[in-house]
Amino acid sequence: MKPIRKFTVRAVVPAPLSALEELAGNLRWSWHEPTRRLFEHIDPETWATSGRDPVAFLGEVDPAKLEEFAADEQYVAWAERERAALREYLTEPRWYQSLGDDAPRVIAYFSPEFGITEALPQYSGGLGILAGDHLKAASDLGVPIVAVGLFYKAGYFSQSISPDGWQQERYPVQDPDGLPLSLVRGPDGSAVQITLGLPAGGALAARVWRARVGRVDLLLLDTDVPANSDDLRSVTDRLYGGGGEHRLLQELLLGVGGVRALRAWAEITGTSFPGVFHMNEGHAGFLGLERISAFIGEGLSFVEALQVVRASTVFTTHTPVPAGIDRFDRALVERYLTETLLPAIKPADALALGVEPGADPATSAFNMAVMGLRLAQHANGVSKLHGDVSRRMFGSLWPGFDADEVPITSVTNGVHAPTWTDPAVLALAEETLGTADPEHADWLSPALENASLWAVKRRMRVQLVEDARRRLEASWTSQHSGAAAPEWLGRVLDPDALTIGFARRVPTYKRLTLMLQDPERLKAILTDPERPVQFVIAGKSHPADDEGKRLIQRLVQFAQQPELRERIVFLPDYDMGMAATLYPGCDVWLNNPLRPLEACGTSGMKAALNGALNLSILDGWWAEFAEEDYGWVIPSADRAGDAAERDALEAAALYDLIEHRIMPKFFDRDSDDVPADWVGMLRSTLANLAPELGADRMVREYVDRLYRHAWRHTVEVTADLARGARELAAFTARVRAAWPGVSVVHVESGGIDTPHVGDELRLRALVELGSLSPDDVQVEVVSGRSTADEVIVDPQREALELVNAKDATGPRAYEGAVTLDRAGGFGYTVRVVPKHPLLQSAAELGLVTVAQ
Incomplete structure (x- = not known):
């Protein structure tokens, strides 16, 4: 029987543990590992089933447990220390x-x-x-x-x-009283x-x-x-x-x-x-x-x-x-x-x-x-x-x-490193490198042995495998009420296989199914008996996007083949909880959108924070950060004849990279069964790339x-009562009204018969300003390399000087010079733009007059 209304009854927390309520009431716990450990210590199992949410946890944990810990002086002191740390965090200058x-x-x-x-x-x-x-x-x-x-x-x-691979949507109602x-x-x-x-x-x-x-x-x-x-x-x-x-x-x-x-x-x-x-x-x-x-x-x-x-x-x-x-x-x-x-x-x-x-x-x-x-x-x-x-x-x-x-x-x-860095990476940095801040840890230090870093990476892979199996078994059970999950679900994924991840929204331009361009070649990669490779994939399509849903369906149906179902999986209901194990558990993060349609694509950043290498089209953030130490670039087939040819060429490049570059490096092991070259790339990623990807860098820039x-x-x-706004508004209205009367009447140049690099080209322009004054405009020469299609490339802009300032009638004369600083085709023109000290750029008003 369904209730007509649902609401959340919050637990009564014993007075000695009042710090827990204060800590639960601030979402800093979502990225502060010491606070999370404080709650987990009370009851690890309930902490996990509550979704690691302190508000939900305090409503679900056995009250007797809370009473027990309220009587534990050491635990109460621990909680008080964390409360004091939160209050200091909230008030200290930063x-x-x-x-x-x-x-x-x-x-x-x-x-x-x-x-x-x-x-x-x-x-x-x-x-x-x-x-x-x-x-x-x-x-x-x-x-x-x-x-x-x-x-x-x-x-x-x-x-x-x-069962046939089609995305289905549910909209579970949230009770705000049960949320933070x-x-x-x-x-x-x-x-x-x-x-x-x-x-x-x-x-x-x-x-x-x-x-x-x-x-x-x-x-x-x-x-x-x-x-x-x-x-x-x-x-x-x-x-x-x-x-x-x-x-x-x-x-x-x-x-x-x-x-x-x-x-x-x-x-x-x-x-x-x-x-x-x-x-x-x-x-x-x-x-x-x-x-x-x-x-x-x-x-x-x-x-x-x-x-x-x-x-x-x-x-x-x-x-x-x-x-x-x-x-x-x-x-x-x-x-x-x-x-x-x-x-x-x-x-x-x-x-x-x-x-x-x-x-x-x-x-x-x-x-x-x-x-x-x-x-x-x-x-x-x-x-x-x-x-x-x-x-x-x-x-x-x-x-x-x-x-x-x-x-x-x-x-x-950028991405918030404390949120997206796995606790295992945090612990390794703290225990081996002496810092709780992995972004500033010396990951290249010999104090950190390759075997130790590789062991942590495997532990995160195991965590992903276990989480994926749980999710797939839960999905199976929800679709087959009363039926036991098949045995093969317990064998899905291998904690020692090369694990490639792909997770994002599923619009068509992100090309979820590019990997399926040549199904037989992908099958060969997935079923390699000596060098096991597996794909873990997730993503949601907008409910109204049937094309995106068809991509998901195609991938799910491919992954349902008995010989492949343990090596390629689609995990339903991608969210932040899944991401917390997916990014750290992958060895390679795949991104293959149609360039340049990926605005940024931060999932690869989060993977990098956890020692994953990127395999991506040069799009979004990867276009400015890609280096050989951090992963591999999928070459773009920009000159392909059509979309189908482009997809085929880029998929072939993807397969080549996996087969000939990535698999050999991952499976080339030393005497300790550690892929030394691969771990070297992990070190470089953590030491040099990860610090550049932080949201703190991004916010400082903003x-x-x-x-x-x-x-x-x-x-x-x-x-002064918005005097500047009033002046700028009046200026804008006046200039817009007068702009049709602005023109470059004539441009003449001289002083050079045979131009060479370093010569100076003298210019004189006559400009009709109509009802505007010289103070309202800037006259500029725009010059640079000229291409065959008569476009100035990498233009340089220099202001010309007014030379007949006292002449109040007729066109105004402006003069200046351009230094010829490069060989080859050269071109120039003269333009007029509005000028006001409160304009932020010459283009701001969208007004320009160019010599004809």
Whole structure:
């Protein structure tokens, strides 16, 4: 009989063990091994069955056990030491506090999903895991972030695989009272409620949950409240669920409601309202409109408020393909973007922000990434290659400018090492190398013997094999009620075989089934009697992506063949819990997307932290970090005639690497049965690569290159009652109106009959400025190597000097020189761009006039 409602009854913890409740209430336990060991010590078996979640554990452990440990003075003292360590961690100055006043006091970080721990399943894949790692690293560094997301009652989905290999989805409902969350309450003890005005006088209400992620507060908005109708209560039912209107309501709640939740949080906690806002993808873009509405209420116009919002906003894109961007029907968005929702904002002004470049404003889809970029003066991709892709992908927002000038930089993702490094690696570093910080351990030290490192790697492989068998047996049992699991499941995988892992979301571009291009060749690899190789594979396809589901089905059916089923397995329901054993247990991590469609791909980073070597296409992060000591590069067949030929060529290269490079190195053993060359690569990976992959490096880059820059610019535009914002808005309007009258009338050059390297080319340009003054523009010569298709490659830009400043009529003359610093084809042109001290780049306004 099913219950009509479920809720969690929390255990009564004995007073001497009150430290346990405090420790369980802060998600720092999810990456702090000493705290986890403290809970595990009470009852290892219940700790494992509770999912290693202290909140669940305290609800499931036998109360008699708690009473027993409450009487154990040594254990109580241990718990008190860990509580004291947590309090010190939360309050002591850290890296960020050394930066002084030249940094924002509070930074808001918005994301549609957060992967903190499997105990709080509010994530679907890499975007959410990255957001979780960002918060954890920010906490470790003392960066004052407050994060905002949504609380999804059913999270993403739990995956099972039918006997014929088809993905099936379940949406188990989460009880927030049983999760490491607490309601945000006002001074009178009542729950804070955020309200959004909807069309026809309706309203959407949401309560706010708070999770403590170390020093970071994570606020999650939840619409399952009595004030809402049944339809509106389901707005936050599941992550990336529902149709267009459902998704639009989620994103309005995240952006508009999220800013309102921050206002309430700041007032209740007495904390400064954030000075910098970071959008992790375009889903939160409506936060900019809510902020503009508030600034208009303080006396600014729309365009003036827009300048303040742009100055203080950072936008990170994770999307390498246009199809990955949220786009809504214009009429649908227009129905919601009313002054009922956003007081003082005219709907036409708001809608214009989402119009795609070159499209008819009356019919264009409302593009969330385009709006995000128009609302943010600071933008980045998530790897160097992805930065290049993003500049090309969004370049039409800045027409007339080359891709290298598009104002989108890159910060390569990182992963939170304390979360993703296996305890066995931590213990080896501490016991052998004398440090609890594996990122800074001397893994090349002779104090660490090859045999010791190899033994740890095998132990992690054993852990993976045992976990995979448990998962497969549980899956079998769920599909065959009452039937005993077949004996062969107990033989799946070999702890001494070369283990190759592949786990990620399953859109088609990640090519889950590239390894199946030549099934017979893969079979030969998997069934090699002398050099055993095995594949462990996992991943979820979006519920609406039947093509992705077919890829999973094809792989599962291949793996079901009796001669292969012990050597290649697909593990259902990939999540953070599975990842904790999968990454450490693999020897090689495989990644074979279509280049350049992998924005970053951090799973290979997590594997590297645990001594796995990468086998990957040069895409995402691997394109900038790949070296022979860290793994192998699968060559891209970029010049293939079509997709089928490309897949065939790249699969053949994959097989060749496994057969001729990877297998021989793994199975070439010394007298101690240790693959010395392989272990040498593991040492190099741990010593030299892993420290570069940390989320602490990533967050420091965000602080130094984006957050502090945004804060300085915000101070400039908001000083003296936002004088800078008003001036910049007026300048922008004036220049846009006058720009059609700007032209380069004539360019002449001279001084060189036969040009040689080192010669100086003199230039003079006559420029018509119309109603603008010389102070409003910069005239530049753009020069560089010229190709056969008449494109300037690697252009250099130098300002020309005004030479007739006193002449108020007619074209203005500008002069300068270009040094010929290279042999070969050379080309140049002259252009005019707007100039203002508060513009962040020449391309910012998307205005340029080039000599014809």
